[in-house]
Amino acid sequence: MNELLAPWQPTRDDPFDLQKVGHLFRRAGFGTSLRHRQELVREGLDAALAAVDPPSASVPGADAMLGDVLAFGDRARVTAHRVWLALESAHPLREKVSIFWHGHFATSDAKVQDPRVMAGQLATFDRLGLLRFDELAQAMARDPALLVWLDNQLNKKGAPNENFARELFELFTLGRGAYTEQDIREAARAFSGWHVRDGQFFFARFLHDDGDKQVLGRRGALTGDDVVAAAVTQPASAPFLAAKWLRAFVHPEPTSAEIEAMAACYLANERHVGATLRTLLRSRLFFSPRAYRTKIKSPAEFAIGTVRLLGARAVAADLARAMATFGEAWLMPPTVEGWHGERAWLSGASWLLRSNWAAELFAGQRGKLQPTAASLLERFRGPEDKVKAALLLLLDGECSDESRARLLAFARSPAAQGAGGDAALLHATVGLPEYQLS
Amino acid sequence: MNRRFDRRTFLRSALALPAAPLLGHGSRCHWAPRGDDRVLLVLELAGGNDGLATVIPVDDPAYAKARPALSAVRRGSHAIVDGLALHPSLARLALRCGNGGAAAVLGVGMEKPDRSHFRSRDLWHTGDPTFVRRQHDTTGWLGRAADVLAAGGAGMPAASIGALEVPLLLSARSVTVPTFERAEDFALGVVPGVAASERQAGLAALVGERLGDGPLGYAAATAAAAAKTAMELEQALRGYRSEVTYPDTALGRDLQLAARMVIAGFGTRLFHVVHGGFDTHARQLPTHAGLLAQVDAALAAFWQDLSAHAAAGRTAVLVFSEFGRRVAENASQGTDHGAAAPVFVLGEGLRGVVFGERPDLGDLEDGDVKATTDYRLVFGELLRWLGVDGKSVLGGEFAGPHVFA
Amino acid sequence: MPTSSSRPLLVVAFLVGVAASLPAQAPRAALPDEVLVVVEVTDPGAAWSAVLQAVGPVPPDLPESVRALLGVGLTTVRLWLGASPAERIEQWARGGVALGYAPAEHGFEPLLAMRPGDPAAAVAFVERIGGKARIEGEWVLAGKSLAACERLRRRLVDGPARWAAWPVAEASPAAVRVLADLQRLRALPTSRPLLPGLDGGGRFLFGPLAVAIDASERAQLELVGGDALQLRARLFAGHGGDHWSRLSPTGGQARSMLAPPTGALGMVALDRSLHALFADLQAFLRESDVLAAQGFLSIADQIDGAATSFVDDLLRGLKQPWTLYLLPAAAIDAEQEPTAPRLRLPGFALVAPIDDPEVETILRRMAQLFVVIANAERAQAGKKPFVLRPERGEHGSGFVAEPTPWRGPGQPPVEYGLSPTLLFGHGHVVLGSTRAAATALLAQAAAGATATLVGDRVTLHGPTLAAAALQNRGPLVVARMLDEGETRSVAERFWDTFVAVAAAISVELTSQVAADAAEITVTVRRQS
Structure with missing residues (x-):
C-alpha cells in the first residue's frame, strides 16, 4: 500500500483527539455534536469510523417517509427531506457521498421538472454511491432524470444527440482530452433510443442504432452499456475520479502523487467506491495537516453543520432555503458541471448572508433551533470559559491565536453582555475565518 | 461548448488569482466604496411595452391607419424631435430629452425575434440571440459584466432590487448577486438586544486580514471586507437624507433604494429593477398611460435625488422591454406581442436625442417593426461607458450608437 | 374539566337570579373618562359557568400526553389560585369587574374596578401580581400605581359620567364585553385608518368592513358561553351606502x-x-391596484376573442x-x-x-x-x-x-x-x-x-375536517417534521390533537355590513 494511503496510527505526538474527530465528521459527514465527538475520542479511531460509516445503517420507515414526502410532489419538500436526512445523519458518509454524486452527475430539476424523478436519482446515489463505480455509471446511463437533463430523449437513430455521450466522457468518467470527437459521435449512436417514458427508463428499440461503432478502442454493434463499460475501464478514468475524490475529501489541489496513489487504490479495490473511500478516510493523508481545514465549507456544510455541531434540531426547510441563498440549492445545480466549490462558495456577499442567517437562527427568529443558542453557554461563567466552550462546540477547540484573541475581546466587550449575549458570542464564532473552513 | 471552455479557463484563472490584491496591506481594500465609479441601472418594462405608443411617429399617416382607436395617444404627446413625440404620460422624460439627459434608440431588437414573453426575455437577458434555455451557461450579460467588475474579488458589484429571485440578466459565473427589497437586507445582522450596536462593531472587528494567502487568509480577507462594507453601507444609508419625494409605488420604492445605494457610494455598480403590467392586449389606452406615468414620476424623482447628491453624473439608466407590440391594433383596442421597439438611455450630457433609424411602418416584417439596431449594440455602448470590456461580455465586438460623449 | 349534568340548569337559574338583582350601576361606571377601551363582566360567576358549559368536556380522542399536559396545566392554575376558579371569581369580583385602558406615555395604562365578595382577598391578589389596590366602599380599585387608584377613586366620588352613560346594546350579564371608543382611538397620533392600507384583494373582501370601522364611533364585542361559545362584534356605523353597497349587492x-x-x-x-368591482375599479381600488386590475383585464378580455368583454359579458351574466x-x-x-x-x-x-x-x-x-x-x-x-x-x-x-x-x-x-x-x-x-x-x-x-x-358566512364542519386530516396523516406529519423541525412523535401528537379537537367542534363565521351598522359573529359549537 502506498505510503500516503497507509492507515494512520495515532501516536503520543499526534493523538486521536477532538480535532481529528471533528475533521473526520466534517469531511465524511456534516459534523456531529460535541458530546458525540468527546465520546468518540475516548472510544478511538475505529469507533469513530464506524460512527461515520456504520456497517448496517438502514433506517426503519425510511421508504414510507419518502413516500409521504413525494405525496406532495414539490421540489421544496424533496429538497427539505434531503436536508433532513443530512441533519439526522443515520449514515453520515452515505449522506455526504450521495451529495457528492449529486454534484458529479449534476442534474437540475429546472429542466427535469419532476421532483419525484429527481428523488429517484438521489435514491440511486444512496443505494449505489458506495458500491462499484461501474454499476453506478450504468445506473446513471438509465436514470430518467439524467437522460431528460442531457437531452437523450432527442437521441434517435439517424439523428443522434451527442449531449449525453459528451458529458459521460467529459464530466462523469474521463475528463477532457481523454477521448476524441469521433468517440463522442459514435457513442451517441450507442445511446440512441435510450429514452424515458412515464418517468422511467425506456428502451425505444426502433429508435436505437444497432449498427457497428468504434468507441474508445472498442468495436462492434456497441450498446450504451458497452460504452459505459469502455469508459470506466479507460486508463484516464481512475485518475480522473481519484482527483475528484481527493478534492472533495482531502484538499482542493491534490498532487499527482496523491492522485496516482488514489487511482491505484481504486483499481486495487476493483472500482469499489466504498472500499476506496474507506481506505482514504483512515489514511495518513486524510489525517495530515495538508487536509486539516484546507477546504472552504460548502453552504450545506455550513448550515447543516452549524446545527449538528451544536447538537441541536432545526427546521430542514429553512436550512434548505438558506443554503439556496448561499448558492447551493440541492436539486438545482447551476450547470451539468455541478457546483464549482472552494473559493467560489465564499464571496463577500455570501459570507454576509451566512453570518446574517446565523444571527437570525441564534436569535430564534428563524429555523426554530432547539436547544436555543442562548441556552448552550448558560452554564459557563466568565468570558474565558465561554470562549473556550464556544470554540469546543464549533471549532474543535482550536483556532489561530489572532482569532482567539479577537473572540476573547468580543466576549469581554459589552457586545457579549446582556440579553442574547451568549447567542451573540456563538454568532461571532460562526463569523470567524476558521469557521468558513472544512 | 466553446463558451463553456471559456468559462472554465476564466474560473481557473480566477481561482488561481492570489488573494494579495484583496488583502490590500491595510490600505483600502479592493471593494471599498469608490464614489467615482459609474453605475448602470437597467429598468425592465415587463410584458412588452408598446414602443409605438411610447415614442410616437406623430406625423406618419400609416400610424393613424394601423391604429384607428389607439392613435388617440398622439393628443397631448410631447415632441422630442421633428415627427417624434413621447407618450403624454412621459412629460418629465421628454423634458430630459430636451436637455441632453435622455435619448431614445429606435428600432432596437434582434434578427430573429420571438413573440413569447419568456423566450424573448431570455434573449434580452442573456444578450445572446441564439440562446436556448438549457443547462449550459445560463448567465445574463449584466451578470457577466458583474463578473468582470468583481474581477475575482469579493464585492457586491451587482444587485437585483424588488424581485423575488435573481433574474437571468444578473446571473453571474463567479459573483453572488443578491436580491433585496429593503436596504436592511444587506446590513450586518446581529443577535438583537440592548447591545446590538456593540455587537455589530464587535463583529466587524472580529476578523483580521493577516492570516496568509491560503484558504484561511482568503476567508479572513473576504469576511473582513464584507463586514466592513456592510457597516459602511449601513452608515452611508443612515446618512442618506433626501428632500425628494418618491411616488408611493413599488417602482418608486425600488428606485429610491437604488438611489440610496448609489449615493452611499457603496460600490454596487449594476442594478436591475422590474416594472410589470405592459401586456396590454385590450383597452390599452388607460392602462398604458397609467404605467408610463409611474415610470415618468419614479425616474424623475430618482434623477432629482441623484442630482441633489452629485451622483447623477456617474449614473446611467437603460429602459427596455422584452418586445414591442404589433403595429396594427387588435379588435379590443389593444395590441398583441410584437418585435423591435425603442429603448431609452438616461444619463448626463448625451450626444443626441434620438439614435437609430425611425421605424418604417410601410415596410413591416410579419406585421412588426423591423429591428434596425441590434440590441447588443446598445449593451455594447453601455458597457463602453461603464469601462467594461464589451467583447468579453457579449462574445463579440458591438460598437453601438455613440450615445455617451 | 369536570362538568356535571345539572350545570346548565344552574346557569339558567343563576342568570335569572342575576337579572333580578342586577346592580343599579354597571362596573364600568367606576372608570374615568379618559379610558378608551373597557373590558367588562357584570356577572363573572355566570360568565364563567356559561363558558364552561360551552367548552364542554375534554374531547375523548385527545392524545394521552396532551390530556396529561392539560391536567398539569389545570392543576397549576388551581395551585396558583389557591382555590377553584369559581371560588376565586366569587371572592374577587362577585359584583362585577371592569378593566379600562387609558392612553399613557407608552401605550396604554390599565385601570381596574371590581366589586368583590371578599375585598381583602381581592386586594391581596392585586398586590401579589404587582399592582396597587385600595378599598373604596363596596369597590376595590386597582392599577399600576397608587395614582391610578386615586384616579379611579375620584371618579367614584364625583359620581358616574361618560362610561356609565355608554350605550350598550343587548346587555347580557353573562358576557365578557369589550367596549371601545373608536372615535377617540382614531384621534391618537399612532392610529391609522384601515382602508388605505388594504390592497386590491383586501378591499374586495374587507373593504366594506374597513369603511365601517373607520367610520364607527364605537365598537362592542361580546364573548358569551352557553350552548356554544360565541364572539360577537358590533359596529355602529356601516359602509355608508354609496358605492361600497354595490360591492355587497344583497346587503342585509x-x-x-x-x-x-x-x-x-x-x-x-x-x-x-366581482362585477361591481371590475365595472368601477377607480371607486374601490388604489391607483396602482387599478393598473394591475386593468392589466389583468387587458389579457382576460382577449381570452374569448375580442367580441367578449370579461366584465360586461361574463361577470355581468354570472349572478x-x-x-x-x-x-x-x-x-x-x-x-x-x-x-x-x-x-x-x-x-x-x-x-x-x-x-x-x-x-x-x-x-x-x-x-x-x-x-x-x-x-x-x-x-x-x-x-x-x-x-x-x-x-x-x-x-x-x-x-x-x-x-x-x-x-x-x-x-x-x-x-x-x-x-x-x-x-x-x-x-x-x-x-x-x-x-x-x-x-x-x-x-x-x-x-x-x-x-x-x-351577509357573509364561512362554516367549517370539524368532524369531516378531522376525517380529511386523518386520511392524510402520513404526509401531514412529514410536512411538520420538515417545515416545523418537529420530531416524528411531536408532529404526530400535533395532528392527533388537531383531529381530536376538530372532531369535537364546528365553527361558523358570519358577517354583515349594512349602510349604518356592521356585525361579525364567530361561533364555536361542540359537536355531540
Whole structure:
C-alpha cells in the first residue's frame, strides 16, 4: 500500500483527539455534536469510523417517509427531506457521498421538472454511491432524470444527440482530452433510443442504432452499456475520479502523487467506491495537516453543520432555503458541471448572508433551533470559559491565536453582555475565518 | 461548448488569482466604496411595452391607419424631435430629452425575434440571440459584466432590487448577486438586544486580514471586507437624507433604494429593477398611460435625488422591454406581442436625442417593426461607458450608437 | 374539566337570579373618562359557568400526553389560585369587574374596578401580581400605581359620567364585553385608518368592513358561553351606502344559496360582486391596484376573442354571490389505491347562479381554451395532458378534464386526484376540482336544496375536517417534521390533537355590513 494511503496510527505526538474527530465528521459527514465527538475520542479511531460509516445503517420507515414526502410532489419538500436526512445523519458518509454524486452527475430539476424523478436519482446515489463505480455509471446511463437533463430523449437513430455521450466522457468518467470527437459521435449512436417514458427508463428499440461503432478502442454493434463499460475501464478514468475524490475529501489541489496513489487504490479495490473511500478516510493523508481545514465549507456544510455541531434540531426547510441563498440549492445545480466549490462558495456577499442567517437562527427568529443558542453557554461563567466552550462546540477547540484573541475581546466587550449575549458570542464564532473552513 | 471552455479557463484563472490584491496591506481594500465609479441601472418594462405608443411617429399617416382607436395617444404627446413625440404620460422624460439627459434608440431588437414573453426575455437577458434555455451557461450579460467588475474579488458589484429571485440578466459565473427589497437586507445582522450596536462593531472587528494567502487568509480577507462594507453601507444609508419625494409605488420604492445605494457610494455598480403590467392586449389606452406615468414620476424623482447628491453624473439608466407590440391594433383596442421597439438611455450630457433609424411602418416584417439596431449594440455602448470590456461580455465586438460623449 | 349534568340548569337559574338583582350601576361606571377601551363582566360567576358549559368536556380522542399536559396545566392554575376558579371569581369580583385602558406615555395604562365578595382577598391578589389596590366602599380599585387608584377613586366620588352613560346594546350579564371608543382611538397620533392600507384583494373582501370601522364611533364585542361559545362584534356605523353597497349587492337582505351537500367540510359564501368591482375599479381600488386590475383585464378580455368583454359579458351574466363548497376526497378502495395519489385533497366546487345562456356559451369556450393552454404547459414540462371530455349527466352537462391513466412509477402525483369539471344545469354553473364535487352541487340544485343566509358566512364542519386530516396523516406529519423541525412523535401528537379537537367542534363565521351598522359573529359549537 502506498505510503500516503497507509492507515494512520495515532501516536503520543499526534493523538486521536477532538480535532481529528471533528475533521473526520466534517469531511465524511456534516459534523456531529460535541458530546458525540468527546465520546468518540475516548472510544478511538475505529469507533469513530464506524460512527461515520456504520456497517448496517438502514433506517426503519425510511421508504414510507419518502413516500409521504413525494405525496406532495414539490421540489421544496424533496429538497427539505434531503436536508433532513443530512441533519439526522443515520449514515453520515452515505449522506455526504450521495451529495457528492449529486454534484458529479449534476442534474437540475429546472429542466427535469419532476421532483419525484429527481428523488429517484438521489435514491440511486444512496443505494449505489458506495458500491462499484461501474454499476453506478450504468445506473446513471438509465436514470430518467439524467437522460431528460442531457437531452437523450432527442437521441434517435439517424439523428443522434451527442449531449449525453459528451458529458459521460467529459464530466462523469474521463475528463477532457481523454477521448476524441469521433468517440463522442459514435457513442451517441450507442445511446440512441435510450429514452424515458412515464418517468422511467425506456428502451425505444426502433429508435436505437444497432449498427457497428468504434468507441474508445472498442468495436462492434456497441450498446450504451458497452460504452459505459469502455469508459470506466479507460486508463484516464481512475485518475480522473481519484482527483475528484481527493478534492472533495482531502484538499482542493491534490498532487499527482496523491492522485496516482488514489487511482491505484481504486483499481486495487476493483472500482469499489466504498472500499476506496474507506481506505482514504483512515489514511495518513486524510489525517495530515495538508487536509486539516484546507477546504472552504460548502453552504450545506455550513448550515447543516452549524446545527449538528451544536447538537441541536432545526427546521430542514429553512436550512434548505438558506443554503439556496448561499448558492447551493440541492436539486438545482447551476450547470451539468455541478457546483464549482472552494473559493467560489465564499464571496463577500455570501459570507454576509451566512453570518446574517446565523444571527437570525441564534436569535430564534428563524429555523426554530432547539436547544436555543442562548441556552448552550448558560452554564459557563466568565468570558474565558465561554470562549473556550464556544470554540469546543464549533471549532474543535482550536483556532489561530489572532482569532482567539479577537473572540476573547468580543466576549469581554459589552457586545457579549446582556440579553442574547451568549447567542451573540456563538454568532461571532460562526463569523470567524476558521469557521468558513472544512 | 466553446463558451463553456471559456468559462472554465476564466474560473481557473480566477481561482488561481492570489488573494494579495484583496488583502490590500491595510490600505483600502479592493471593494471599498469608490464614489467615482459609474453605475448602470437597467429598468425592465415587463410584458412588452408598446414602443409605438411610447415614442410616437406623430406625423406618419400609416400610424393613424394601423391604429384607428389607439392613435388617440398622439393628443397631448410631447415632441422630442421633428415627427417624434413621447407618450403624454412621459412629460418629465421628454423634458430630459430636451436637455441632453435622455435619448431614445429606435428600432432596437434582434434578427430573429420571438413573440413569447419568456423566450424573448431570455434573449434580452442573456444578450445572446441564439440562446436556448438549457443547462449550459445560463448567465445574463449584466451578470457577466458583474463578473468582470468583481474581477475575482469579493464585492457586491451587482444587485437585483424588488424581485423575488435573481433574474437571468444578473446571473453571474463567479459573483453572488443578491436580491433585496429593503436596504436592511444587506446590513450586518446581529443577535438583537440592548447591545446590538456593540455587537455589530464587535463583529466587524472580529476578523483580521493577516492570516496568509491560503484558504484561511482568503476567508479572513473576504469576511473582513464584507463586514466592513456592510457597516459602511449601513452608515452611508443612515446618512442618506433626501428632500425628494418618491411616488408611493413599488417602482418608486425600488428606485429610491437604488438611489440610496448609489449615493452611499457603496460600490454596487449594476442594478436591475422590474416594472410589470405592459401586456396590454385590450383597452390599452388607460392602462398604458397609467404605467408610463409611474415610470415618468419614479425616474424623475430618482434623477432629482441623484442630482441633489452629485451622483447623477456617474449614473446611467437603460429602459427596455422584452418586445414591442404589433403595429396594427387588435379588435379590443389593444395590441398583441410584437418585435423591435425603442429603448431609452438616461444619463448626463448625451450626444443626441434620438439614435437609430425611425421605424418604417410601410415596410413591416410579419406585421412588426423591423429591428434596425441590434440590441447588443446598445449593451455594447453601455458597457463602453461603464469601462467594461464589451467583447468579453457579449462574445463579440458591438460598437453601438455613440450615445455617451 | 369536570362538568356535571345539572350545570346548565344552574346557569339558567343563576342568570335569572342575576337579572333580578342586577346592580343599579354597571362596573364600568367606576372608570374615568379618559379610558378608551373597557373590558367588562357584570356577572363573572355566570360568565364563567356559561363558558364552561360551552367548552364542554375534554374531547375523548385527545392524545394521552396532551390530556396529561392539560391536567398539569389545570392543576397549576388551581395551585396558583389557591382555590377553584369559581371560588376565586366569587371572592374577587362577585359584583362585577371592569378593566379600562387609558392612553399613557407608552401605550396604554390599565385601570381596574371590581366589586368583590371578599375585598381583602381581592386586594391581596392585586398586590401579589404587582399592582396597587385600595378599598373604596363596596369597590376595590386597582392599577399600576397608587395614582391610578386615586384616579379611579375620584371618579367614584364625583359620581358616574361618560362610561356609565355608554350605550350598550343587548346587555347580557353573562358576557365578557369589550367596549371601545373608536372615535377617540382614531384621534391618537399612532392610529391609522384601515382602508388605505388594504390592497386590491383586501378591499374586495374587507373593504366594506374597513369603511365601517373607520367610520364607527364605537365598537362592542361580546364573548358569551352557553350552548356554544360565541364572539360577537358590533359596529355602529356601516359602509355608508354609496358605492361600497354595490360591492355587497344583497346587503342585509336574506338570499338563498345551495345547501351544502351532506358530509361537506365547509363552505364560504360571500356577499360580494366581482362585477361591481371590475365595472368601477377607480371607486374601490388604489391607483396602482387599478393598473394591475386593468392589466389583468387587458389579457382576460382577449381570452374569448375580442367580441367578449370579461366584465360586461361574463361577470355581468354570472349572478352574484358565488359560493365555495369544500367536500371530502372521494373514497378509494384497495384496488384503486396504487393509481390514486397518496395525498387526498378535499374537493371544492365554486357555484354561481346564471341567467344568461350566452354566459354558458362563453364559459364553455373558455374552459376548452384553458385546457389547451394548461396541456401545452404540461407538455413543456414533459407531463401528460388532461383529456377534455363532454359530460352529460342526470342534472346537467358540461366538461370534465381527466388525467391520462397513471403508469407509474409509484403512486401518482397530487394532480392525478383532480378532474376539473365545469357543469351547467338548473340555472347554475359549477366549477369543481373533481367530477364528484361538481356533480354533488348540481344534484343539490336539481333537488332544490337551498339554504338562506344574510351577509357573509364561512362554516367549517370539524368532524369531516378531522376525517380529511386523518386520511392524510402520513404526509401531514412529514410536512411538520420538515417545515416545523418537529420530531416524528411531536408532529404526530400535533395532528392527533388537531383531529381530536376538530372532531369535537364546528365553527361558523358570519358577517354583515349594512349602510349604518356592521356585525361579525364567530361561533364555536361542540359537536355531540
